[in-house]
Amino acid sequence: MNATAIxxxxxxxxxxxxxxxxxxxxxxxxxxxKRGILIWSLVLAIVPLLILxxxxxxxxxxxxxxxxxxxxxxxxxxxxxLLALFFGTLAAVxxxxxxxxxxxxxxxxxxxxxxxxxxxxxxxSRVPAALVVMWSIAIVGYAIILLASFLFAGSLPTPxxxxxxxGLGFVLLADGIVCVLAVAFxxxxxxKPATIIAMIAWxxxxxxxxxxxxxxxxxxxxxxxxxxxxxxxxxxDGARGETIAMGLGMALVVLIVWxxxxxxxxxxxxxxxDA
Amino acid sequence: xxxxxxxxxSAPGAGPAIQTSGLTKRFGSRAAIDNVDLHVPxxxxxxxxxxxxxxxxxxxxMLLGLTHASAGTMSLLxxxxxxxxxxxxxxxxxxxxxxxxxxxxSGRENLRIVAxxxxxxxxxxxxxxxxxxxxxxxxxxxxxxxxxxxxxxLGVARCLLADPLLLILDEPTNGLDPGGIQEFREMIRxxxxxxxxxxxxxxxxxDEVEKICDHAAIVDRGKIITQGAISELAExxxxxxxxxxxxxxxxxxxxxxxxxxxRQSQRSDEGLRVVLADIGDMSAAAGAAxxxxxxxDAGLAVSRLExxxxxxxxxxxEVTSRLSDSTVEEVKx
Numbered sequence: 001m002n003a004t005a006i007x008x009x010x011x012x013x014x015x016x017x018x019x020x021x022x023x024x025x026x027x028x029x030x031x032x033x034k035r036g037i038l039i040w041s042l043v044l045a046i047v048p049l050l051i052l053x054x055x056x057x058x059x060x061x062x063x064x065x066x067x068x069x070x071x072x073x074x075x076x077x078x079x080x081x082l083l084a085l086f087f088g089t090l091a092a093v094x095x096x097x098x099x100x101x102x103x104x105x106x107x108x109x110x111x112x113x114x115x116x117x118x119x120x121x122x123x124x125s126r127v128p129a130a131l132v133v134m135w136s137i138a139i140v141g142y143a144i145i146l147l148a149s150f151l152f153a154g155s156l157p158t159p160x161x162x163x164x165x166x167g168l169g170f171v172l173l174a175d176g177i178v179c180v181l182a183v184a185f186x187x188x189x190x191x192k193p194a195t196i197i198a199m200i201a202w203x204x205x206x207x208x209x210x211x212x213x214x215x216x217x218x219x220x221x222x223x224x225x226x227x228x229x230x231x232x233x234x235x236x237d238g239a240r241g242e243t244i245a246m247g248l249g250m251a252l253v254v255l256i257v258w259x260x261x262x263x264x265x266x267x268x269x270x271x272x273x274d275a
Numbered sequence: 276x277x278x279x280x281x282x283x284x285s286a287p288g289a290g291p292a293i294q295t296s297g298l299t300k301r302f303g304s305r306a307a308i309d310n311v312d313l314h315v316p317x318x319x320x321x322x323x324x325x326x327x328x329x330x331x332x333x334x335x336x337m338l339l340g341l342t343h344a345s346a347g348t349m350s351l352l353x354x355x356x357x358x359x360x361x362x363x364x365x366x367x368x369x370x371x372x373x374x375x376x377x378x379x380x381s382g383r384e385n386l387r388i389v390a391x392x393x394x395x396x397x398x399x400x401x402x403x404x405x406x407x408x409x410x411x412x413x414x415x416x417x418x419x420x421x422x423x424x425x426x427x428x429l430g431v432a433r434c435l436l437a438d439p440l441l442l443i444l445d446e447p448t449n450g451l452d453p454g455g456i457q458e459f460r461e462m463i464r465x466x467x468x469x470x471x472x473x474x475x476x477x478x479x480x481x482d483e484v485e486k487i488c489d490h491a492a493i494v495d496r497g498k499i500i501t502q503g504a505i506s507e508l509a510e511x512x513x514x515x516x517x518x519x520x521x522x523x524x525x526x527x528x529x530x531x532x533x534x535x536x537x538r539q540s541q542r543s544d545e546g547l548r549v550v551l552a553d554i555g556d557m558s559a560a561a562g563a564a565x566x567x568x569x570x571x572d573a574g575l576a577v578s579r580l581e582x583x584x585x586x587x588x589x590x591x592x593e594v595t596s597r598l599s600d601s602t603v604e605e606v607k608x
Contacts, residue, residue: 018395026391033379107375108388111433114339114371116364117392275341 015121023121027129030102037098041091041134045141048087049079053148060154071149072156073163077234079145080167084174085229085236088141089203092134092179097195099130099179100186100266110275123270126183127263134179138171166233174228178203180259181224184266190273211244221246227254290353292317292441292473293338298347300333300497307333309497310347315475315490317440320467322484322491322505323477324591330497331477332372335445339369352440365393368434369443373450374426378419382410382429385418389433397436404435408462424455431462442466443475448483460487481588493591501590508590515559517566519547520579530573536565546579 032038056070056078068074082088103109103122112122145167150158159167178199186195207225210216220226226244229236230251236243246254293315300308308330315321325331336342338349340360349356354363376385383401390397405414408428413421421429427447434442447463448456464487466472478484484491485505492502501508521527524542531537531549538552551562563580570577 019391022391022395022398026388029384030377030380030388033377033384035379102377106377108377108385110339110341110371111369111375111389112392113341114364114367114369115389115392115437116361116367118361122392274336 015118020121020125023117023125024128024132027099027125028132031095031099031129031133034098034102037094038133041094041137042140044087044091044094045083045137046144048082049141049144049148052078052082053144053152057152060152069152069154069156071152071158072154073149073159073234074156075152076145076149076159076163076167077236079148080171080232080234081236083138083141083145084171084232085225088138088171088175089178090200091137092175093182093196093199093203095134095137096130096179096182097186097192097199099126099133100183100188101190101192101195102186104187104190105192113275119271120267123187123267126187127180130179130183131176134175135172138175139168142168142171163233170232173231177224177228177255177259181262184259184262187266188262188269190269220244221250222254222257224254224258227251227258290350291315292319292321293349293351293475295338295349296347298334298337298349299345300330300337300342301345306345306497308337308344311494311497311499313492313499313502315473317473318467318471319490320463320474320476320488322488323475323494324481324484324491325477325479325494327479329479329494331479331494332445333497334494335369335371335443335475335477338443339364339367339371341371364437366437366440367443368431368437368439368441369445370427370430370434370447371443371445373423374430374433376418376426376429379417381415381417382421382425382432383414385429386433386436390436393436400436400438404432407435408432409458423450424452424458427451427455427459439472441473441475445477446479447476448478448480456483463487481591485588515551515562516583517549517551517563518543518545518579518581518583519549519566519570519577521546521570522576522578526573527570527575530569530575531566534566534569536562536569548583 053070053075056067056075059067060069103112109122113119146159146164182195182199185199186192189195189198203225207223211220211223211226213220221244223244227246227250229243230246230248291314293313295311295313298308298311298313299306311334313334323331323334333342337344338351338356340357351363351367354360356363376382377388380388383405386401386404387398390401402411405411408431410425410428410432413425418426418429427450431442431444431447434444444463448459451459460483463474463476467474467489474487476484476487488505490502490504491508493500493508519527524547527547528540528542531540531547536552537549539550541548549566551559551566559582563582567577567580
């Protein structure tokens with residue numbers, strides 16, 4: 001390997017589709033090989049669903065008069081609720097935190113900066129990579145929901161094709177938004193533990209409590225978890241504390257504002273931090 | 276081929292490998308790097324020598340855009356930084372502090388990560404780079420199983436992905452065993468002498484810099500004290516010393532005690548070691564001749580009169596302690 005003179009074409013002059021795809025592929029590789037995160041994310045996305053359907057199936061078989069079949073539309077609704085609003089979002093936090101703060105935690109962020117590649121590009125490639133991994137996990141979970149909904153439907157109606165597609169879209173939207181927020185927050189803090197703790201505390205504790213405080217009135221519409229529920233194709237009673245009614249436009253605005261603010265903060269921190 | 280005759284060293288319009296002017300980095304009121312003018316010629320192994328806390332890593336971090344400069348200008352490979360940082364860094368490889376990797380990935384996969392950021396052409400350099408540092412056999416093992424020496428070599432391989440005209444290495448032999456240091460030294464020298472690359476090494480190990488580098492700068496408390504070719508730096512010492520072979524050392528000591536040209540004399544294995552007095556514009560050669568005359572006039576037989584070759588270490592200690600002295604005097608004043 002002999003050094004040659006510098007040429008303009010070799011300079012990291014800008015992004016193109018090939019470079020962006022390679023960088024995203026590299027970020028997917030990092031996440032894919034982080035076995036601990038991957039296994040725990042799969043466990044969170046899948047095991048609660050298995051427990052749900054197995055428990056319901058046992059109850060139904062032991063007392064069919066008291067407990068309906070595990071599947072059908074009711075079983076589908078329960079599964080979607082678990083995957084989109086509870087355990088799937090926990091998995092999304094794990095994946096997003098790793099994608100956002102993994103390079104900084106491992107101490108390799110500076111080696112990526114030294115390549116001359118724009119820091120904004122380094123940040124941007126984390127987002128699609130985290131989404132690809134998270135959505136792959138969510139799809140596995142959703143497949144279990146569908147399998148159980150049809151397999152254990154018994155006398156109950158099964159989800160229509162439209163409901164199946166809408167349900168998939170909702171799961172991907174809900175888990176995807178939490179995942180992207182976790183990527184951005186991880187990039188902002190540079191710390192995986194801090195990101196995971198803060199995001200889960202917000203999702204599991206703070207957000208439902210805030211939603212149930214009536215005196216907050218319409219301010220509760222600004223909780224992104226409430227905006228996400230608006231897009232659900234199935235009805236959740238008390239899914240995350242109290243469910244706040246809002247219009248489609250408001251729900252879209254809330255989600256866009258959350259994403260825009262967090263992505264801007266994550267990108268800003270990535271661009272300005274001492275590496 | 277000497278490094279400076281390599282075609283890369285005289286590439287048209289290339290400029291020096293590193294040039295800084297008035298470069299300053301402040302943390303609050305403290306200047307970690309203070310008005311530094313640095314000139315690193317192409318095709319050289321350049322040592323950036325200084326004690327711990329002198330500002331070496333801060334300087335490297337500024338050059339690489341890992342932290343912002345407070346004042347001053349800098350260029351890498353003739354391109355101003357940060358204005359043309361991306362273009363400059365496209366042919367720069369660097370290890371800052373210890374090389375870090377994703378432990379869950381193999382050596383090859385870690386290189387793929389960096390290659391993706393550098394651009395499509397870089398991926399083809401992964402295998403040659405691993406071969407160049409002798410890691411081909413273990414490239415597919417996870418990095419968490421690598422020894423420190425292997426990580427250092429993988430760090431160099433990561434640098435080579437840029438096909439670098441300039442390598443910036445921060446304390447590269449830290450933690451290596453003697454065999455690893457020797458291997459590393461040979462690799463660096465071959466990169467300079469056979470491949471025409473420029474290597475910028477920061478180190479607090481004087482011996483290391485003296486063995487690897489042909490140019491150096493001595494830095495202390497954020498200031499460049501002196502810089503130039505290693506031989507010039509060592510000889511730039513203001514202290515001249517002689518080894519004197521003599522038939523009667525005891526009597527010679529009493530003769531030299533009354534000689535104005537000898538500032539300090541003491542016995543040694545070779546006979547005597549005499550530190551010459553700093554008298555006006557007198558040269559070291561004239562001082563040695565005066566010492567010889569004094570001893571011969573006293574009836575002593577002088578069998579050897581040899582100037583002591585100044586080491587970089589001695590020069591380093593001299594200039595850094597002088598700085599300490601002046602600082603103390605300033606404080607007293």
